[in-house]
Amino acid sequence: MVSEARSKLGKTRRWVVKIGSALLTNDGEGLDQAAISRWVDQLAQLRRDGVEVVLVSSGSIAEGMTRLGWSDRPHEVYKLQAAAAVGQMGLVQAYESNFQRHDTHAAQVLLTHEDHSNRKRYLNAQATLRTLISMGVVPVVNENDTVVTKEIRFGDNDTLGALVANLVEADALILLTDQQGLFTADPRYDPEATLISEARAGDQSLEAMAGDGGKLGRGGMATKVRAAKLAARSGALTVIASGREDNVLLRLKAAEDLGTLLSPEQSPMAARKQWIAGHLQARGTLTLDAGAVKALVSGGKSLLPAGVKAVEGSFSRGEMVVLIDESGMVMARGLVNYGIEDAVRIIGKPSGEIASVLGFMGEKELVHRDNLVLA
DSSP states (O other): OOOHHHHHHHTOOEEEEEEOHHHHTTTTSSOOHHHHHHHHHHHHHHHHTTOEEEEEEOOHHHHHHHHHTOSSOOOOHHHHHHHHHHHHHHHHHHHHHHHHTTTOOEEEEEEOTHHHHSHHHHHHHHHHHHHHHHTTOEEEEEEOTTTOOTTTOOSSHHHHHHHHHHHHTOSEEEEEESSSSOBSSOTTTOTTOOBOOEEETTOTTHHHHOOOOOSSOSOOHHHHHHHHHHHHTTTOEEEEEETTSTTHHHHHHTTOOOSEEEEOSSOHHHHHHHHHHHHSOOOEEEEEOHHHHHHHHTTOOOBOGGGEEEEEEOOOTTOEEEEEOTTOOEEEEEEOSSOHHHHHHHTTSOGGGHHHHHSSOOOSOSBOGGGEEEO
16 A cells, blocks of 8 residues: 555655766766666656656766776865866766757756855756756756865765755655665664665654765765755655666656655645745835735735835845735745845836846846745
8 A cells, every 4th residue: 555655755746856976877887878878768757747857966076086097086175176077078968968869958057055055046046947947958966066165065965955955846855876775774784674664854763774875975874864854844755765776766756665755744835934934034025016915815926026016125135025015914925036226126117127127137026936925
């Protein structure tokens, strides 16, 4: 009998899929072209089945090491950056050629920690990924290893996958590894260890069961457990499963009991509302006309500049503002797409006039519905 959580996974519509270095490089022996081809076939099928896909791919450093003839991962940051620069060429070429077989475009997106911690860059990255997804393009995301330093690097692509899941509001984060999933103990040393099929992402006992990573990757099972906790902040399910299983992604979509499924405590909407409404300080106020209030409350629409009558406060792009009606009642809170100076100039105007007024076109919305929660 299929569990409720597995059934829910099968109905999800936006996935972030992370594939680890050992899988992509056949344990360090160069890119495994056949395996990449099989994963792309599965991703393409998921898209045909109505699932929007973002791929988080490791492998650039490992591929660069192979091309440069290095057998051991270096410790020096500049050598890692050089390996990433060399390896990224082969990695991108492999994905592009395989997605082209399915008449699908792929896009390379390189991120650093600052793209998530800085609200302006967060919104920029979110807008780019959202646009690519809406265009039917598969974003291939990796940490920007060629420029990061120790202070700003994510530390592993499991964490990056979770942050991307938060960024695009994914329903599910799929972490493909060379292990079957999370076990009660390290199965390499404990023959009594058993696979955990399902658990809560916030279960404090899980990290004690996790192990360390191999020579190619920075992350082990512990980072995957922590990534699941991060993904759960936006309500995403996480699955840790073996990438060596035949058609693993399609079987997960079919609700098959594979790997370890870690569920969030809250639904995506509840988690999102808590984050925006409860953990951010309001920097300004937007006063809406009756039409804009109706569009937000009854229509589930974004807030356009034309529906705003007045702006107060001191805010930058990406900061949180309060949306009120003309009587002063709080209607919603959201992350604003324009700073105060630009917002003052475009309120009351159609979105089509933004470019002529400001000299550039950011987003057509003042606050996008994905970054807005009703009071």
